Amino acid sequence: MANTTNSQRLLYEQDLVAWCDDTVQKLKADRFQEIDIDSLIEEIAGLAGRDRRELKSRFRVLLAHLLKRIYVESPNRYRGWEITIREQRQQLRDLLEQSPSLRNDITSLFPKLWSEALAIVREDYPQAKFPDQWEFSHEIDALLNEKFW
Incomplete structure (x- = not known):
């Protein structure tokens, strides 16, 4: 799981659109454990x-x-x-x-x-x-x- 989080964070830092697409797919598939929660919180706060x-x-x-x-x-x-x-x-x-x-x-x-x-x-x-x-x-x-x- 730490590896998934690290690869998610790297994706977030390198390609925000790809990270968003990947996160949406995981949310729709109920794969919550694979989501980079810290980055998701950061993005939601950033929207406001x-x-x-x-x-x-x-x-x-x-x-x-x-x-x-x-x-x-x-x-x-x-x-x-x-x-x-x-x-x-x-x-x-x-x-x-x-x-x-x-x-x-x-x-x-x-x-x-x-x-x-x-x-x-x-x-x-x-x-x-x-x-x-x-x-x-x-x-x-x-x-x-x-x-x-």
Whole structure:
């Protein structure tokens, strides 16, 4: 069994997709004793972390582009910013549909992500006047659907 665990760990380190395929086959066949449990735990924990990182990244991009669209006077760029806003909103809706519990994270992450997005746009557009606080609804459905401009 130690040999199986070592070969499983080696497979995990060398080829994650092959390790996943092998682990799924073993789970389906009820061959639990052959599964590298430590790596399985690591991957499951990593999935939640990946989704949280994606949520934060997409939400930060959404806020930055909303700020640009609302406060930066540059009509030639509006279309590009609006396309990015639509894309980020759709990707966020898809992510929240898959993992509804992430909705709770948005509420707690909003202040930090707002500050980060604000810092980005202030650096990129020093001539624009951005508010210190988000002036619109903080509700996730509003952020994902409303046209604030």
